[in-house]
Amino acid sequence: MNSTPPVAGVPAEGHEPAARAPTDWRADAMQKRIRRRYAAERRFRFVGLFAVVLSASFLAFLLVTMMGNGIRGFQRTELKLSIDFESHALPVTRHQLDGRGADLALAGAGLQDTVSAAAEAAFGEGGADYISDTAWLAVRDAIKGDPGILTRKAVIEVPASSSIDTAARGTGEPDAEAVVARLEGLNLLSTGFDRGFLTRADSTDPGSVGIWGALKGSLMTMLVTLLLAFPVGVLSAIYLEEYAPKNRWTDLIEVSINNLAAVPSIIFGLLGLAVFLGTLGLPRSAPIVGGMTLALMIMPVIVIAGRNAIKAVPPSIRDAALGIGASRVQVVFHHVLPLALPGILTGTIIGMARALGETAPLLMIGMRAFIAAPPGGFTDPATVLPVQIFLWSDEVSRGFVEKTSAAILVLLAFLLAMNALAIYLRNRFETRW
Template identity: 70%
Template sequence: MSDRAPGIGGDLPVTSNPSRWNSDVMQRRVARRYASERRFRRIGLFAVALSAGFLAFLLLSMVINGARGFTQTEIKLTVNFPSIAAGVTPAALSAKGGDEALSGLDLEGLAASEATAAYGENGAALLSDGAWLTLRDAIKSDPTLITRKGEMWVPASVEIDAAAKGRGDTANTRLVAQLKTNGQIKTGLNKTFFTSSDSTDPTVVGIWGAFKGTLLTMLVTALLAFPVGTLAALYLEEYAPRNRWTDLIEVSINNLAAVPSIIFGLLGLAVFLNFFHMPRSAPIVGGLTLALMTMPVIVIASRNAIKAVPPSIRDGALAMGASPVQVVFHHVLPLAMPGILTGTIIGMARALGETAPLIMIGMRAFISSPPTSFTEPATVLPVQIFLWSDEVSSGFVEKTSAAIIVLLVFLMTMNATAIYLRNHFERRW
């Protein structure tokens, strides 16, 4: 043996000088390395602060604008129902055909005349155009009201509402102050906003119709996209041979996930509406269209989750004499489930916020009653937001923001569910 380095480059003699770790050159090099590390950390911190700032700005402006949308100013009105009863009895109202009898009553005129009587000749202008709806609903729930005088709180007009919230002109602000001292006006939680649907009058609009439409649409999407996407991913990962065809399918799925959503809307329009003649504006069509859009996302996420299951688990189960399908359903799927669920909910959250494809299939219609089935015309939250943001009346501004808050809360609930499910199903191996 000689003084040569063993193994590597056997004929290279060890001649280099020993490193001088304390030399100036070395010290400067070390200092440079630390400086670059500090620089990198500062850039990262800046990036995080920037995105957090944007998020905070978005949330704050939404909440500040939207909080007003959850409240509504109401005006006290004493209503003399018998004056328009014209022989309609409580029994007739609660019997069959009562709705027709009710619609025969001139509640609109009654509200206007009572307002004029109570608040002077401009009194009717204090009330919302939809004020009479409150009277109608009151009689509906208690038909005996028709026989007596009733004291009701009805929604105020857009101008009065704005003045009560400190954003009106001087005349209305003074008027509101006067009404307040008389105890004839109050601003409270807007229950109507959660129970009614779209309307042309911003004081009586609500999101319940759009919310229900969203629920029905998402239900269709989930019921279709989750099983189909998961099973497709399982087949591609566990069973399909690796060849040119499966490569082609993989590329197609990746491309589909990147296709702009409006194209899926056009596809839904062409296939579900024009070819299969399914009902226009219906949650079932919206759900099918969004399912098409969500499926590639679920397939990709599920395949990654399935790939992450260690092969040793598959080997272990196969070596016990488990059949391939038992390996998949007893071992691979349960272990991949957290990842699959996370991918599904992320895909669903994206579908939840989609507007464009639903507009293409007619879900932007004016829907004033909540859908009761999958085939009835409906709209969804993001489309409702889009529609309200387009309205001229200034009362819609705060309703739009309020609807956005509802949508964001819905989204956050879904994401929280995703995190919960992931933690709940996660196992170590």
């Protein structure tokens, strides 16, 4: 009887393969491996938890520090200054106080010297150092509001000097704190919420600075940025994803856009300086120039986010629309774009948030100038919140430290409001579709 020779890897006829021994989980080697595996998992969880706690601690420290200083930045200390206008006899008439020439007439009437003399008389020798350099502006506004006080004695609340203001909140020098105690004993000193901080512009005195000039400049700059970057970025993303042929030129454009998204922001500032100011001759420090510069910076981000959002729309949507007779444009704008819009808005949020906090490109086009009045139009000189914060942080006076923190809180509130609006619009489009 012939028998088939054995083949390598195949058991011989009549022989069953040996059964593989089951894993012995109770063996010492296996238990050791399990303990090491569980220990590694516990270490990983501990490291992750530690990272989260550490990040939250830094964030809490930052917020507490900013809130502590920022809340004091929203306060202002004022002194009750008694002025006998009749004895000083200011060379100004009621007729001059009517109309737009009131500021000019009071500025040339020696009002600053009058206020300083009144402070010396009211608070004693050196009393002029207790009031702010801009205290005469408060007196000017009081005269404009009631010209009748020029013929009598009046008590006007004027801003205190920076040293008195910081000492009133317990962070000043001992000599200033003694003066504050004396003034409080005479009921001449008061500290309260400074509503003017939200309505005034920049100033050389920390007691008279305001955030409205920089805030208005930021609003106008962001509006120009959004109006330019959003439509151009979205339309570019639609063309590259839906219409552009796939060849080496479109590949080159895609690589260029990806590289532009990583270019340092100061390069865009140099570009804006050379093109918008040097070549086109647009006004320096204007919101329109700042908005155009920032639009160039965030446009690649919007294009990349838009392409990814459009690419994520299922092909079946396009096929179904084409199958019922829709044109290519109708497919894109009636079906693809509404589905991709939430992702496009997310990219826009990221780009606008980056633009809102930028300082380097705006410094290059001159938006770091001292702007004493809010801009009246898109071509007027202006500054923005990040640049204003940078300028205040470089001041020597301690009063500007608190104003810097207050401006940071305003910037954070502005950023949160902008993000909240964008998220609301994104969720609305999602629900609508």
